[in-house]
Amino acid sequence: MKRQRILLALSGASGAIYGLRLARELARRDVELTLTATPSGRLVCREETGLDLSGDPVEAGIRLAGHLGLKTAIRVVAPDDLFFASASGSAAPDAMIVCPCSMGTLGRIAAGISANLIERSADVMLKEHRPLLLAPRETPLSEIHLENMLRLARAGARIIPAMPAFYHQPRTLDDMIDFVVGKILDQAGFENSLYRRWSD
Template sequence: MNNSRKIDHILVAISGASGSLYGLRLLEELHRAGFRLTVTASTSGQIVCREETGLDLSENPQAATERLCRQLGLEGGVSVVAPDDLFVGAASGSAAPGAMVVVPCSMGTLARIAGGISGNLIERAADVMLKERRPLLLVPRETPLSQIHLENMLRITRCGACVLPAMPAFYHRPESISDLIDFVVGKILDQLGIVHDLYSRWGE
């Protein structure tokens, strides 16, 4: 990935894998760091997010934005866009965000991105990231992994994306689920070059 470009706008996408909390926690940290954020969730991602967190992102974008900001305590700089809206800037290389994170990333979404299929905004925006050589992070949460999953992850990595599985470590002695979530979110921030203190590093 080419990280030389200054990043001030990040697209965070939530797909239908379990682990919506990772995406919401990432939004909190990115907002705190001062980034402009565009958020989208696939249809299945909206369903899973609602089941896991109680947050409904399925209404019109303005209502979804207000609900997201209220639940996370965010003020300004955040906009939710519909998963089928291909007229937003993220769908075009001429107005693409500086980076994109799909968290969590379902294996179906990963496979379609790896295959160059752009059936919704998440897949199209990911395709834009790859062709524009901008940071694209995919955070799958699946186990066990089939040969198809592994081959797709290898393929998308060779295309320039970063595959960062939601695999929390334990050397920092986590005491809560929040500690485990923060470890994965911290790893995402590391890849984006964002300073944080979400977990203690090895040897600290």
């Protein structure tokens, strides 16, 4: 059986920990995972988590795996590599997730702008009717933000805001992070037990 190909992108919104936790969970599954991050996404990741994703992509993949406690490196690609497979409709990944998703990135995707690998890959996912999951992390939301999210939802994207819940009675910060990551995995079609489900 062919391994599912997942493209995970980190943009410049706060909340890099969500993307890294998601990368760890996906890497533990039998998927072909590729990660890319915008320049501002790399800066935010370093500021918030201490992980440096800059420089040579191969070395960044090794650092990423070490940070996540994984034994094998994760493939990292440069955000301006428009020759990477996901930039072509004939080689689109099975799913793409932008987590965290800045309102700038979300707005450019909504406008059909394809200036970098993340934007072009998202454009490909929409035109090929493949799963595109966006995890915006912003507050408060302006009318422009809301209109862009509605436009993308109507185009087929799934909007999963980074909004922790409390019905599962989280006790730690990890519990709150895992709730959001679990919700994203749910929408991507991956079974998980990262949070306690609601039950009678």
